[in-house]
Amino acid sequence: MWFKRWLLGRPIATAQAAHERLTKTVALAIFSSDALSSVAYATEEILLVLVLAGTSAFHYSIGISLAIVGLLAILTASYRQTIFVYPAGGGAYVVSKSNLGELPGLVAGASLLIDYILTVAVSVAAGVAAITSAVPELHDHRVALGLLAIAIMIWANLRGVREAGKLFAVPTYMFIGTLGLVLVMGLGKALLGVKVDLPAVPAVPVVEGVTLFLLLRAFSSGCTALTGVEAISNGIPAFKEPASQNAAATMTWMAAILGTLFLGLTALANFYGVVPREDETLISQISRAALGGGLLYYFMQLATMKILILAANTSFNGFPRLASMLAQDGFLPRQMRHLGDRLVFSNGIVLLGGFAALLLVIFRGDTHALIPLYAIGVFLSFTLSQAGMVQHWRDQKGSGWRKKLAINLSGAIATGVATLVLAVTKFTHGAWVVVVLLPLFIVMFRRIRWHYKMVDWQLSLDMYERPPTPPRSTFVMPIGEVNRATVLALDYVRQRGREIRAVHVDVDANETARIKEEWAKWGVGIPLETLPSPYRSFLPPLLDYIEKVREETPGGWVTVVLPEVLPARWWETLLHNQRALLIKAAVLFKFRVIITDVPYHLGPY
Numbered sequence: 001m002w003f004k005r006w007l008l009g010r011p012i013a014t015a016q017a018a019h020e021r022l023t024k025t026v027a028l029a030i031f032s033s034d035a036l037s038s039v040a041y042a043t044e045e046i047l048l049v050l051v052l053a054g055t056s057a058f059h060y061s062i063g064i065s066l067a068i069v070g071l072l073a074i075l076t077a078s079y080r081q082t083i084f085v086y087p088a089g090g091g092a093y094v095v096s097k098s099n100l101g102e103l104p105g106l107v108a109g110a111s112l113l114i115d116y117i118l119t120v121a122v123s124v125a126a127g128v129a130a131i132t133s134a135v136p137e138l139h140d141h142r143v144a145l146g147l148l149a150i151a152i153m154i155w156a157n158l159r160g161v162r163e164a165g166k167l168f169a170v171p172t173y174m175f176i177g178t179l180g181l182v183l184v185m186g187l188g189k190a191l192l193g194v195k196v197d198l199p200a201v202p203a204v205p206v207v208e209g210v211t212l213f214l215l216l217r218a219f220s221s222g223c224t225a226l227t228g229v230e231a232i233s234n235g236i237p238a239f240k241e242p243a244s245q246n247a248a249a250t251m252t253w254m255a256a257i258l259g260t261l262f263l264g265l266t267a268l269a270n271f272y273g274v275v276p277r278e279d280e281t282l283i284s285q286i287s288r289a290a291l292g293g294g295l296l297y298y299f300m301q302l303a304t305m306k307i308l309i310l311a312a313n314t315s316f317n318g319f320p321r322l323a324s325m326l327a328q329d330g331f332l333p334r335q336m337r338h339l340g341d342r343l344v345f346s347n348g349i350v351l352l353g354g355f356a357a358l359l360l361v362i363f364r365g366d367t368h369a370l371i372p373l374y375a376i377g378v379f380l381s382f383t384l385s386q387a388g389m390v391q392h393w394r395d396q397k398g399s400g401w402r403k404k405l406a407i408n409l410s411g412a413i414a415t416g417v418a419t420l421v422l423a424v425t426k427f428t429h430g431a432w433v434v435v436v437l438l439p440l441f442i443v444m445f446r447r448i449r450w451h452y453k454m455v456d457w458q459l460s461l462d463m464y465e466r467p468p469t470p471p472r473s474t475f476v477m478p479i480g481e482v483n484r485a486t487v488l489a490l491d492y493v494r495q496r497g498r499e500i501r502a503v504h505v506d507v508d509a510n511e512t513a514r515i516k517e518e519w520a521k522w523g524v525g526i527p528l529e530t531l532p533s534p535y536r537s538f539l540p541p542l543l544d545y546i547e548k549v550r551e552e553t554p555g556g557w558v559t560v561v562l563p564e565v566l567p568a569r570w571w572e573t574l575l576h577n578q579r580a581l582l583i584k585a586a587v588l589f590k591f592r593v594i595i596t597d598v599p600y601h602l603g604p605y
Contacts, residue, residue, distance in 0.1 A: 021240045024250050029172035030313055031235055032254040034119055034228025036172065037311030039179070039261045040304050041126050042068075042225035043269055044282035049218040051276060054206040058270060060215060061222075065266040068222050069259045071414050075226065076255040078386050078411030079233045080248045081404055085392060087244045091234035092385035093322060097329075099388035099395070103442070108384040109326055110441035112230075114434055115377035116319035119227060120312040120356035121363070124149045127308030133284040134301040146360045149309045154353040157316040158346055175307035176257060178300045179283075183264035186290030190271035217425040223418055225262050227378045229254070230385070231314045234321055312356070320348025330452045331445035376426065376434050379419040386412035472556040473594075474549055475500045477563075478542055479528060480579060482518035485600035489563035490524070492598050503529045503545055505538040538579065543586055546593060559594045560587060568604040 022030065046064055050057045086094055092112055097105025124146045132139045188194075208214060232251045239246040265286065274285045287300040320336075324345050327337035336347050386408050393405035423435070475493050479486060479502050493500060502523060506512045512530060519528045531541040550558050564580040567573055580597065587593045 021243075022238050023240055024246050024253075026169050027232070027235075027239055027246070027250050028253055029169035030238075030317055031231045031250065032228070032258075032314070033172050033307060034123065034231060034311040034314030035226070035254060035258050036176065036261070037123060037126070037307045038225045038227055039258065039265060040283045040308055041281070042222050042262060043266045044276050045221035045224055046218045046266070047269065047282065048276050049214065049221050052207040053210045053214060055273065055275060057210050057214075058273070060210070060218065061266050062270060064215065064219050064222055065263055067219060068225055069263060071223075071418065072226055072229065072255055072259055074407075074411050074414050075229055075382065076251055078389065078408050079230060080251055081407060082233050082385065082389055083236060083247045083251065084244050085389070086233070087236055089234050089236040089321065091230050091318075091322070092381035092388075093325060095388035095392070096381075096384040099391040100384065104384050104388070106331065106442045106445050107438060108381045109322060109331070110438050110445070111377040111381040111384075111434075112234075112322055113319065113326075113441065114437055115227065115381070116315040116322070117352060117355045117359065118377070119315040120150065120153070120352060121359040123308050123311035123315075124153075124356070124360060125363075127305045127311075129281055129308075131301065131305040133280045134298060136279065139279075143361060143364055147357055150312070150353050150357050150360070153309070153312050153316060154349055157313065157344060157349045171303065171306035171310050175303040176261070178296075178303045179261055179265075181296075182287050182290045182300060183261070183268065186268045186286060187264065187271070189290065190268065213425070216421050220418070220422045220425045223379065223422065225258065226382075228311070228314050229258075230378070230382065231318045234318045237321075238317070315352060315356075316349055319352040320345030323348040323351070326445065330449040332448060334452070376419065376422045377438075379415055379422055380438075382415035383412055383419050386415060467555075471592075472553055473499075473559050474553055474556065475559045475561055476546060476549060477502045477561040478538075478579075478583065479504045479515065479519065480538075482515055482522055485563040485565050485598075487522050488600055489561055489598035490522075490526075493559075493561045493596070494524070500526055501529060501549065502526050503531055503542065505531045505533050505541050507533050507536045507538060539582060539586060542583070546587065546590070550590070550592060555592075557592050557594055559596055561596045561598060564597055564599050566599045566601050568602050572602075 043061065043065070046061045047058060050060055082091070082095060086098075088094075092108035093105055096108040125142070127149065128138075128142045128145045131145070132142055138145065229251075232247050232254065236243050236247045239250075265283065268286050268290070269282060272286060272289050274282060274289070276282055277285070283304055284301060287304075288297050291297045291300060323332055323336045325337075326332040327334055333347075336345065336351075338347070339345060389408035390405055390412055393401045393408065427435070475496075477490065477493060477500060490500075490502075502519070504512060504515055504519075516528060516530075529545075531545055533541045546558055546560065560583065562580045562583060565576060567576065584595050584597070587595060
């Protein structure tokens with residue numbers, strides 16, 4: 001307990017929840033870090049597709065980026081409306097389930113859960129790539145660095161929302177400020193014709209021509225810049241009051257900063273004619289050109305690494321909240337819905353970190369291998385959310401509903417087209433994994449809810465006829481040794497039961513004879529039954545005996561009494577046999593068999 005308090009801090013009372021809410025400044029850092037960090041690789045992902053048609057095709061990146069920023073504006077306007085209609089949060093899952101039905105809601109929920117897991121893996125992998133670009137010697141250790149980053153993220157978020165906000169606000173604004181400096185200095189040099197020191201552009205072979213399909217692939221790759229924009233609508237309850245107004249304002253700030261940085265980087269990439277390289281990220285090349293190779297450049301790389309890793313914090317806020325809502329509806333384990341000691345959904349935080357770490361190991365920290373899996377889930381949730389809002393305005397109407405419907409309808413159409421483009425262009429590059437996972441998640445959701453329905457039905461007191469007298473209980477006490485712990489347990493059970501059966505499994509004839517002699521002195525007249533064990537195993541004969549007693553008393557209870565010696569120090573437990581633990585595990589799922597553990601605590605010496 002002391003270690004947990006030292007690591008995570010003292011528990012926070014429920015009454016303090018209002019004081020843990022976030023200001024707009026801190027909320028921007030927490031909920032927008034995913035969207036803002038995608039600036040670091042979105043332009044590069046566009047160019048990685050366009051390079052197939054040669055460097056002469058790079059100028060198309062400007063038009064593609066403008067289309068993506070236009071889509072961002074539509075999404076921002078649409079989600080601002082969602083924020084005011086659903087002030088309790090929930091985003092795509094709640095909107096889709098409320099207006100379109102259970103199945104669309106589950107599709108949206110599954111899409112977002114998958115996307116949140118991928119966001120952590122991609123963000124951490126990209127952050128590690130930023131630092132290995134500056135320090136190539138660390139490239140072979142990128143998986144270990146990524147796992148360390150995830151562990152730090154789990155720790156920080158388990159400490160609480162406000163604690164995480166204090167930790168992550170500075171790196172977010174440091175990235176915005178330093179990247180803003182890169183854009184100002186880089187565009188200034190480009191417009192003034194200042195010569196910059198860039199490595200020679202290698203010859204790029206033309207693999208295919210500029211086709212509509214190629215441009216759509218580049219567009220779908222660049223759409224990674226929009227992942228995370230829905231996080232604010234999911235986390236409205238985390239904002240200080242008035243929560244909806246503060247969340248809407250934060251959404252606008254986020255979109256404006258994201259659009260400016262994304263377009264600025266794309267413009268600089270075209271001005272400088274940089275080409276994506278395996279050993280150095282695009283943003284590193286641009287920063288080196290704009291700032292030179294000195295201290296400012298390394299500061300920029302440090303800021304990029306921090307924002308990319310801390311971008312995972314958006315998921316560490318969104319995933320546990322969404323999982324809690326699904327758990328409240330019975331689609332995920334019930335323990336996911338409860339707040340922990342620090343007023344955060346601790347189980348969801350740990351689960352998310354574990355899944356992301358597994359992905360990082362499987363894909364060996366390769367950003368480009370993870371990104372094709374990345375955007376399709378979130379765009380599917382975008383589409384369902386906007387379609388749900390369209391249905392909401394059709395049903396509820398109200399003041400200015402036609403204008404609001406038009407905004408959400410344009411968002412549904414735009415994101416729907418983007419989803420189709422993503423599914424088609426990235427299907428063979430890994431998006432098929434998400435397509436396969438979605439139905440599996442939905443089957444899992446429904447199986448979990450069916451389990452809970454069956455549990456509630458079997459535990460219900462409706463139509464239950466209580467027996468007039470309590471069922472008879474037979475006490476079975478395995479005797480492995482006659483000592484103080486055994487006598488204490490026997491005295492305890494003598495006060496509670498009439499029928500007590502003491503049994504000893506005979507694995508050694510000499511030992512059995514000694515135990516019988518001791519039992520004759522201390523057993524207060526209770527006979528000791530000996531169970532033969534030809535194979536020297538104590539557990540099978542004991543389980544057979546318990547089953548025999550259970551059959552003798554139909555409808556009654558069999559209580560297995562276990563004397564257990566507990567040492568004063570935890571490590572001393574390893575010096576004792578674990579028979580009690582094995583017996584507990586063996587009878588745990590036997591109907592009408594109860595375990596009573598009578599501990600004997602050894603003192604320190």
